[in-house]
Amino acid sequence: MENLRKTVFIWNENYLEYSFPGDHPFKSLRESMAKKLMEERGFFHEIDLENAEPVTESLLEKIHDKEYIEFVKKKSLEGKGYLDDGDTPAFKGIYEAAILRVGGSVKALEMIEKGYDVAINLGGGFHHAKKSSASGFCVFNDVALIAKLAEKKYKIAIVDIDGHHGDGTQQLLYDDNRVLKASLHMFHRNFFPGTGNYDEIGEGKGKGFTINVPLPPGTADDAYISAFKEVVVKKLEKFKPELIIIVEGGDSHFDDPLVELKLSTKGYSEVINEILSIARRFSSKIILLGGGGYNYEATARIWTITTAQLAGLDMSEVDLLHDCCFTSSTNFVKEKVNEVIKKLKEIHGLLD
Numbered sequence: 318m319e320n321l322r323k324t325v326f327i328w329n330e331n332y333l334e335y336s337f338p339g340d341h342p343f344k345s346l347r348e349s350m351a352k353k354l355m356e357e358r359g360f361f362h363e364i365d366l367e368n369a370e371p372v373t374e375s376l377l378e379k380i381h382d383k384e385y386i387e388f389v390k391k392k393s394l395e396g397k398g399y400l401d402d403g404d405t406p407a408f409k410g411i412y413e414a415a416i417l418r419v420g421g422s423v424k425a426l427e428m429i430e431k432g433y434d435v436a437i438n439l440g441g442g443f444h445h446a447k448k449s450s451a452s453g454f455c456v457f458n459d460v461a462l463i464a465k466l467a468e469k470k471y472k473i474a475i476v477d478i479d480g481h482h483g484d485g486t487q488q489l490l491y492d493d494n495r496v497l498k499a500s501l502h503m504f505h506r507n508f509f510p511g512t513g514n515y516d517e518i519g520e521g522k523g524k525g526f527t528i529n530v531p532l533p534p535g536t537a538d539d540a541y542i543s544a545f546k547e548v549v550v551k552k553l554e555k556f557k558p559e560l561i562i563i564v565e566g567g568d569s570h571f572d573d574p575l576v577e578l579k580l581s582t583k584g585y586s587e588v589i590n591e592i593l594s595i596a597r598r599f600s601s602k603i604i605l606l607g608g609g610g611y612n613y614e615a616t617a618r619i620w621t622i623t624t625a626q627l628a629g630l631d632m633s634e635v636d637l638l639h640d641c642c643f644t645s646s647t648n649f650v651k652e653k654v655n656e657v658i659k660k661l662k663e664i665h666g667l668l669d
Contacts, residue, residue: 321363322434324628327421328352329369332440335414337406342575342611343454347567348439350617355624358634364624367428369421369440371413372462376423380462380489385449389415389456400451404509415456419443422459425604426467429560435603435627439620442564442608444483445510452485453509460564460606461489467560468495471602474558475499476549478588479566479608480576482513482529486564492521497528497556499549501541501569503578504531515660528552528665533653534577537644538584540654541569545588547658551667553595560602561592567610567619571644575611581640585619589626603627 336345355361377386389412392400396409418440425436444460445453460483464473475490477483477500490496502513519527530544553561571579596603605627610616618638625635646654662668 320629322627322629323432324363324435324437325365325367325425325428325433326361326624327367327369327424327428327436327438327440329417329421331414331417332369332421334410335418335440337454338408341406344613347610347613347616348607350613351439351620354617354621354638360624360628360630363630364628367424369417369424369438371416372420372423376462376466377416377419377457379465380448381457382449389451400456404453405451405456411456419457419459419462422463422604422606423466426463429602429604430470433602435605437605437624437627439605439607442479442566442606444477444479444486444564444608445481447485447488453481455485458485458489460486460562463604464490464496464562468493471560472556472558473497473560473562474553474556475562475564476592477501477564478569478585479564480568480573480578481566481609482510483564484510484512487512487517487527490523491519491527492523494522494526497526497552497558499528499530499552501530501532501545501549503534503536503576505534515657515664518664525665528661530661531657532578533650535579535646535650536654537571537579537646537650538581538587539643540646540651541578541580541584542587544654544658545591548661548665548667550591550595552665557599558595558601559599560604561596562604562606563592564606564608565620565623566608567612567616568608570610570612570615570619572612572615573610575609579644579646581642581644582619582622583639583643586622586626589623593626
Protein backbone atom coordinates (compact mmCIF):
# COMPACT_ATOMS: atom_id res chain seq x y z
CA MET A 318 0.00 0.00 0.00
CA GLU A 319 2.99 2.30 -0.53
CA ASN A 320 1.09 3.77 -3.51
CA LEU A 321 -1.76 5.05 -1.35
CA ARG A 322 -3.26 8.21 -2.84
CA LYS A 323 -5.03 10.78 -0.66
CA THR A 324 -8.65 9.92 -1.44
CA VAL A 325 -12.04 11.20 -0.34
CA PHE A 326 -15.44 9.56 -0.90
CA ILE A 327 -18.45 11.88 -1.15
CA TRP A 328 -21.71 10.57 0.24
CA ASN A 329 -25.09 11.54 1.64
CA GLU A 330 -27.76 9.07 2.76
CA ASN A 331 -30.31 11.21 0.92
CA TYR A 332 -28.66 10.21 -2.37
CA LEU A 333 -31.04 7.26 -2.16
CA GLU A 334 -33.93 9.66 -2.88
CA TYR A 335 -32.74 9.95 -6.51
CA SER A 336 -34.41 6.74 -7.62
CA PHE A 337 -37.18 6.53 -10.19
CA PRO A 338 -40.44 4.78 -9.29
CA GLY A 339 -41.96 1.55 -10.59
CA ASP A 340 -40.00 -0.61 -13.00
CA HIS A 341 -37.75 2.26 -14.14
CA PRO A 342 -34.17 0.93 -14.56
CA PHE A 343 -32.41 3.75 -12.66
CA LYS A 344 -32.39 2.84 -8.95
CA SER A 345 -30.10 4.19 -6.24
CA LEU A 346 -29.57 0.64 -4.98
CA ARG A 347 -26.35 0.57 -7.04
CA GLU A 348 -24.66 3.26 -4.96
CA SER A 349 -25.69 1.78 -1.62
CA MET A 350 -24.56 -1.71 -2.74
CA ALA A 351 -21.16 -0.32 -3.76
CA LYS A 352 -20.73 1.55 -0.46
CA LYS A 353 -21.64 -1.62 1.47
CA LEU A 354 -19.00 -3.63 -0.46
CA MET A 355 -16.44 -0.97 0.44
CA GLU A 356 -17.44 -0.92 4.11
CA GLU A 357 -17.17 -4.71 4.33
CA ARG A 358 -13.58 -4.47 3.04
CA GLY A 359 -12.51 -1.69 5.40
CA PHE A 360 -12.02 0.94 2.68
CA PHE A 361 -12.98 3.80 4.97
CA HIS A 362 -10.03 3.17 7.26
CA GLU A 363 -7.91 4.52 4.38
CA ILE A 364 -10.37 6.74 2.50
CA ASP A 365 -11.93 9.87 4.02
CA LEU A 366 -15.71 10.36 3.95
CA GLU A 367 -17.18 13.78 3.21
CA ASN A 368 -20.84 14.80 3.25
CA ALA A 369 -22.47 16.04 0.03
CA GLU A 370 -24.44 19.28 0.16
CA PRO A 371 -26.98 20.59 -2.38
CA VAL A 372 -25.56 22.71 -5.20
CA THR A 373 -26.64 26.35 -5.14
CA GLU A 374 -28.99 27.64 -7.81
CA SER A 375 -26.48 30.30 -8.85
CA LEU A 376 -23.95 27.55 -9.69
CA LEU A 377 -26.57 25.56 -11.61
CA GLU A 378 -27.24 28.67 -13.70
CA LYS A 379 -23.66 28.53 -14.98
CA ILE A 380 -24.77 25.77 -17.36
CA HIS A 381 -28.59 25.50 -17.16
CA ASP A 382 -31.28 28.02 -18.15
CA LYS A 383 -33.13 29.60 -15.23
CA GLU A 384 -36.45 28.74 -16.91
CA TYR A 385 -35.50 25.07 -17.04
CA ILE A 386 -34.47 25.06 -13.36
CA GLU A 387 -37.87 26.60 -12.48
CA PHE A 388 -39.61 23.96 -14.62
CA VAL A 389 -37.87 21.16 -12.68
CA LYS A 390 -38.89 22.78 -9.38
CA LYS A 391 -42.52 22.95 -10.55
CA LYS A 392 -42.59 19.32 -11.70
CA SER A 393 -40.90 18.30 -8.46
CA LEU A 394 -43.78 19.83 -6.47
CA GLU A 395 -46.41 18.27 -8.76
CA GLY A 396 -44.73 14.88 -8.68
CA LYS A 397 -46.16 13.72 -12.01
CA GLY A 398 -45.45 13.82 -15.73
CA TYR A 399 -42.01 13.82 -17.32
CA LEU A 400 -39.01 16.14 -17.43
CA ASP A 401 -38.24 15.05 -21.02
CA ASP A 402 -39.87 13.01 -23.81
CA GLY A 403 -40.55 10.03 -21.58
CA ASP A 404 -37.29 8.69 -20.09
CA THR A 405 -37.09 10.86 -17.00
CA PRO A 406 -40.30 10.84 -14.91
CA ALA A 407 -40.93 13.59 -12.37
CA PHE A 408 -41.53 12.53 -8.78
CA LYS A 409 -42.10 14.56 -5.63
CA GLY A 410 -38.71 15.85 -4.47
CA ILE A 411 -36.80 15.16 -7.69
CA TYR A 412 -35.41 18.72 -7.68
CA GLU A 413 -33.95 18.35 -4.18
CA ALA A 414 -32.64 14.85 -5.00
CA ALA A 415 -30.93 16.15 -8.18
CA ILE A 416 -29.28 19.22 -6.63
CA LEU A 417 -27.87 17.09 -3.81
CA ARG A 418 -26.17 14.69 -6.20
CA VAL A 419 -24.79 17.51 -8.35
CA GLY A 420 -23.64 19.14 -5.11
CA GLY A 421 -21.69 15.96 -4.39
CA SER A 422 -19.67 16.47 -7.56
CA VAL A 423 -19.06 20.14 -6.68
CA LYS A 424 -17.88 18.94 -3.25
CA ALA A 425 -15.53 16.46 -4.98
CA LEU A 426 -13.94 19.36 -6.87
CA GLU A 427 -13.65 21.39 -3.65
CA MET A 428 -11.80 18.49 -2.00
CA ILE A 429 -9.39 18.25 -4.96
CA GLU A 430 -8.68 21.96 -4.52
CA LYS A 431 -8.04 21.32 -0.81
CA GLY A 432 -5.26 18.87 -1.67
CA TYR A 433 -6.81 15.45 -2.28
CA ASP A 434 -5.40 13.40 -5.15
CA VAL A 435 -8.64 11.51 -5.82
CA ALA A 436 -12.27 12.46 -5.09
CA ILE A 437 -15.10 10.00 -5.69
CA ASN A 438 -18.79 10.83 -6.13
CA LEU A 439 -20.60 7.72 -7.33
CA GLY A 440 -23.83 9.69 -7.05
CA GLY A 441 -22.78 11.88 -9.99
CA GLY A 442 -22.24 11.37 -13.71
CA PHE A 443 -25.43 12.86 -15.22
CA HIS A 444 -23.95 13.29 -18.68
CA HIS A 445 -27.19 13.45 -20.74
CA ALA A 446 -28.70 16.58 -19.13
CA LYS A 447 -28.65 19.55 -21.51
CA LYS A 448 -28.77 23.32 -21.09
CA SER A 449 -32.56 23.51 -21.02
CA SER A 450 -33.78 19.92 -20.78
CA ALA A 451 -33.50 16.67 -18.90
CA SER A 452 -32.55 13.56 -20.84
CA GLY A 453 -31.82 9.88 -20.23
CA PHE A 454 -32.55 9.84 -16.46
CA CYS A 455 -30.35 12.96 -15.97
CA VAL A 456 -31.82 16.21 -14.59
CA PHE A 457 -28.77 18.49 -14.14
CA ASN A 458 -25.33 17.97 -15.69
CA ASP A 459 -22.74 17.77 -12.90
CA VAL A 460 -20.00 16.63 -15.31
CA ALA A 461 -20.10 19.80 -17.41
CA LEU A 462 -20.66 22.00 -14.35
CA ILE A 463 -17.54 20.91 -12.47
CA ALA A 464 -15.50 21.06 -15.69
CA LYS A 465 -16.61 24.69 -16.14
CA LEU A 466 -15.86 25.50 -12.51
CA ALA A 467 -12.42 23.84 -12.63
CA GLU A 468 -11.16 25.03 -16.01
CA LYS A 469 -9.94 28.39 -14.69
CA LYS A 470 -7.39 26.46 -12.62
CA TYR A 471 -6.78 23.15 -14.47
CA LYS A 472 -6.44 21.66 -17.94
CA ILE A 473 -9.22 19.08 -17.78
CA ALA A 474 -9.86 15.79 -19.53
CA ILE A 475 -13.24 14.09 -19.24
CA VAL A 476 -13.01 10.36 -19.91
CA ASP A 477 -16.51 8.92 -20.25
CA ILE A 478 -16.71 5.11 -20.36
CA ASP A 479 -20.46 4.88 -19.79
CA GLY A 480 -22.17 2.63 -22.37
CA HIS A 481 -24.13 5.62 -23.73
CA HIS A 482 -22.70 8.72 -25.39
CA GLY A 483 -22.28 11.72 -23.05
CA ASP A 484 -24.29 13.97 -25.35
CA GLY A 485 -25.27 16.62 -22.79
CA THR A 486 -21.69 17.09 -21.63
CA GLN A 487 -20.57 17.31 -25.26
CA GLN A 488 -23.23 19.89 -26.12
CA LEU A 489 -22.44 22.08 -23.11
CA LEU A 490 -18.67 22.04 -23.73
CA TYR A 491 -18.50 21.62 -27.52
CA ASP A 492 -16.62 24.89 -28.17
CA ASP A 493 -14.37 24.64 -25.10
CA ASN A 494 -10.63 24.11 -25.65
CA ARG A 495 -9.76 23.94 -21.93
CA VAL A 496 -11.60 20.63 -21.62
CA LEU A 497 -10.78 17.52 -23.65
CA LYS A 498 -13.91 15.36 -23.94
CA ALA A 499 -13.39 11.64 -24.69
CA SER A 500 -16.37 9.30 -24.81
CA LEU A 501 -16.35 5.57 -25.63
CA HIS A 502 -19.85 4.20 -26.12
CA MET A 503 -22.02 1.83 -28.07
CA PHE A 504 -23.23 3.49 -31.23
CA HIS A 505 -25.80 2.99 -33.91
CA ARG A 506 -28.45 5.43 -35.07
CA ASN A 507 -31.32 3.65 -33.29
CA PHE A 508 -29.50 3.44 -29.95
CA PHE A 509 -29.95 6.21 -27.37
CA PRO A 510 -29.00 9.03 -27.70
CA GLY A 511 -28.07 8.52 -31.39
CA THR A 512 -25.09 10.90 -31.17
CA GLY A 513 -21.37 10.43 -30.66
CA ASN A 514 -20.11 9.41 -34.09
CA TYR A 515 -16.40 9.78 -34.82
CA ASP A 516 -16.90 12.95 -36.91
CA GLU A 517 -18.26 14.95 -33.94
CA ILE A 518 -15.01 16.65 -32.90
CA GLY A 519 -16.01 20.05 -31.47
CA GLU A 520 -16.55 23.48 -32.98
CA GLY A 521 -14.96 26.93 -32.92
CA LYS A 522 -11.95 27.04 -30.64
CA GLY A 523 -13.08 23.68 -29.24
CA LYS A 524 -12.56 21.91 -32.58
CA GLY A 525 -10.44 18.81 -32.02
CA PHE A 526 -11.15 18.76 -28.28
CA THR A 527 -14.07 16.32 -28.55
CA ILE A 528 -13.17 12.73 -29.31
CA ASN A 529 -15.90 10.15 -29.78
CA VAL A 530 -15.17 6.44 -30.05
CA PRO A 531 -18.37 4.84 -31.42
CA LEU A 532 -18.30 1.09 -30.76
CA PRO A 533 -20.42 -1.65 -32.34
CA PRO A 534 -22.57 -3.98 -30.21
CA GLY A 535 -20.49 -6.91 -29.02
CA THR A 536 -17.32 -4.89 -28.38
CA ALA A 537 -15.50 -6.85 -25.64
CA ASP A 538 -12.39 -6.20 -23.53
CA ASP A 539 -9.81 -6.82 -26.27
CA ALA A 540 -11.22 -4.42 -28.89
CA TYR A 541 -12.34 -1.84 -26.29
CA ILE A 542 -8.90 -1.67 -24.64
CA SER A 543 -7.25 -1.47 -28.06
CA ALA A 544 -9.44 1.54 -28.99
CA PHE A 545 -8.77 3.16 -25.64
CA LYS A 546 -4.99 2.80 -25.90
CA GLU A 547 -4.71 3.66 -29.59
CA VAL A 548 -6.94 6.73 -29.50
CA VAL A 549 -7.80 8.08 -26.05
CA VAL A 550 -4.45 7.44 -24.35
CA LYS A 551 -2.58 9.03 -27.28
CA LYS A 552 -4.89 12.05 -27.17
CA LEU A 553 -4.43 12.37 -23.40
CA GLU A 554 -0.64 12.20 -23.77
CA LYS A 555 -0.74 15.09 -26.21
CA PHE A 556 -3.14 17.11 -24.06
CA LYS A 557 -1.31 16.59 -20.70
CA PRO A 558 -4.32 16.95 -18.35
CA GLU A 559 -3.99 18.35 -14.84
CA LEU A 560 -7.40 17.04 -13.75
CA ILE A 561 -9.10 13.92 -15.14
CA ILE A 562 -12.84 13.50 -14.62
CA ILE A 563 -13.90 9.88 -15.14
CA VAL A 564 -17.55 9.05 -15.85
CA GLU A 565 -17.72 5.34 -15.13
CA GLY A 566 -21.13 4.00 -16.04
CA GLY A 567 -21.41 0.31 -15.26
CA ASP A 568 -23.54 -0.26 -18.34
CA SER A 569 -20.61 -1.19 -20.61
CA HIS A 570 -20.51 -4.48 -18.65
CA PHE A 571 -21.45 -7.68 -20.50
CA ASP A 572 -24.38 -8.33 -18.13
CA ASP A 573 -26.06 -4.93 -18.54
CA PRO A 574 -29.69 -5.18 -19.73
CA LEU A 575 -29.72 -1.89 -21.71
CA VAL A 576 -26.36 -1.89 -23.55
CA GLU A 577 -24.73 -4.58 -25.72
CA LEU A 578 -21.08 -3.88 -25.00
CA LYS A 579 -19.17 -6.77 -23.44
CA LEU A 580 -16.68 -5.30 -20.94
CA SER A 581 -15.75 -7.39 -17.91
CA THR A 582 -14.61 -5.97 -14.57
CA LYS A 583 -11.09 -6.84 -15.72
CA GLY A 584 -11.58 -4.72 -18.85
CA TYR A 585 -12.75 -1.80 -16.74
CA SER A 586 -9.69 -2.23 -14.51
CA GLU A 587 -7.36 -2.17 -17.50
CA VAL A 588 -8.88 1.14 -18.65
CA ILE A 589 -8.53 2.62 -15.14
CA ASN A 590 -4.89 1.47 -15.04
CA GLU A 591 -4.25 3.32 -18.29
CA ILE A 592 -5.82 6.47 -16.82
CA LEU A 593 -3.73 6.09 -13.66
CA SER A 594 -0.60 5.80 -15.78
CA ILE A 595 -1.44 9.11 -17.47
CA ALA A 596 -2.21 10.69 -14.08
CA ARG A 597 1.20 9.63 -12.75
CA ARG A 598 3.01 11.02 -15.79
CA PHE A 599 1.36 14.43 -15.62
CA SER A 600 0.64 14.60 -11.85
CA SER A 601 -3.06 14.78 -12.68
CA LYS A 602 -5.73 14.81 -9.99
CA ILE A 603 -8.71 12.49 -10.52
CA ILE A 604 -12.45 12.84 -9.91
CA LEU A 605 -14.48 9.64 -10.32
CA LEU A 606 -18.20 9.99 -11.03
CA GLY A 607 -20.76 7.21 -11.46
CA GLY A 608 -23.17 7.17 -14.39
CA GLY A 609 -25.37 4.43 -15.81
CA GLY A 610 -25.36 0.77 -14.91
CA TYR A 611 -28.53 -1.29 -14.82
CA ASN A 612 -27.20 -4.57 -13.56
CA TYR A 613 -26.82 -3.20 -10.05
CA GLU A 614 -24.66 -6.02 -8.73
CA ALA A 615 -22.13 -5.74 -11.59
CA THR A 616 -22.08 -1.94 -11.35
CA ALA A 617 -21.46 -2.06 -7.58
CA ARG A 618 -18.54 -4.44 -8.13
CA ILE A 619 -17.03 -2.25 -10.88
CA TRP A 620 -17.21 0.89 -8.73
CA THR A 621 -15.72 -0.89 -5.71
CA ILE A 622 -12.79 -2.29 -7.69
CA THR A 623 -12.14 1.11 -9.33
CA THR A 624 -12.24 2.91 -5.98
CA ALA A 625 -9.59 0.50 -4.63
CA GLN A 626 -7.41 1.08 -7.73
CA LEU A 627 -7.64 4.86 -7.63
CA ALA A 628 -6.97 5.05 -3.89
CA GLY A 629 -4.03 2.63 -4.14
CA LEU A 630 -5.57 0.13 -1.70
CA ASP A 631 -4.57 -3.50 -1.33
CA MET A 632 -6.13 -5.09 -4.45
CA SER A 633 -6.34 -8.53 -2.81
CA GLU A 634 -9.34 -7.09 -0.93
CA VAL A 635 -11.29 -6.87 -4.20
CA ASP A 636 -9.96 -9.85 -6.18
CA LEU A 637 -13.06 -11.91 -5.43
CA LEU A 638 -15.28 -9.17 -6.93
CA HIS A 639 -13.78 -9.64 -10.40
CA ASP A 640 -15.39 -11.57 -13.24
CA CYS A 641 -13.51 -14.77 -14.00
CA CYS A 642 -11.80 -13.64 -17.17
CA PHE A 643 -11.28 -11.10 -19.92
CA THR A 644 -13.90 -11.11 -22.70
CA SER A 645 -13.20 -11.51 -26.43
CA SER A 646 -14.79 -9.83 -29.43
CA THR A 647 -15.69 -11.71 -32.61
CA ASN A 648 -13.44 -11.12 -35.62
CA PHE A 649 -16.27 -9.16 -37.26
CA VAL A 650 -16.45 -6.78 -34.28
CA LYS A 651 -12.65 -6.46 -34.10
CA GLU A 652 -12.57 -5.42 -37.77
CA LYS A 653 -15.30 -2.82 -37.18
CA VAL A 654 -13.45 -1.38 -34.16
CA ASN A 655 -10.16 -1.30 -36.10
CA GLU A 656 -11.91 0.73 -38.82
CA VAL A 657 -13.09 3.22 -36.18
CA ILE A 658 -9.58 3.44 -34.69
CA LYS A 659 -8.07 4.11 -38.13
CA LYS A 660 -10.59 6.88 -38.90
CA LEU A 661 -10.08 8.51 -35.51
CA LYS A 662 -6.31 8.46 -35.79
CA GLU A 663 -6.57 10.22 -39.16
CA ILE A 664 -9.09 12.81 -37.91
CA HIS A 665 -7.21 13.62 -34.70
CA GLY A 666 -3.65 13.49 -36.07
CA LEU A 667 -2.64 10.42 -34.07
CA LEU A 668 -0.97 8.44 -36.83
CA ASP A 669 2.38 6.97 -35.74
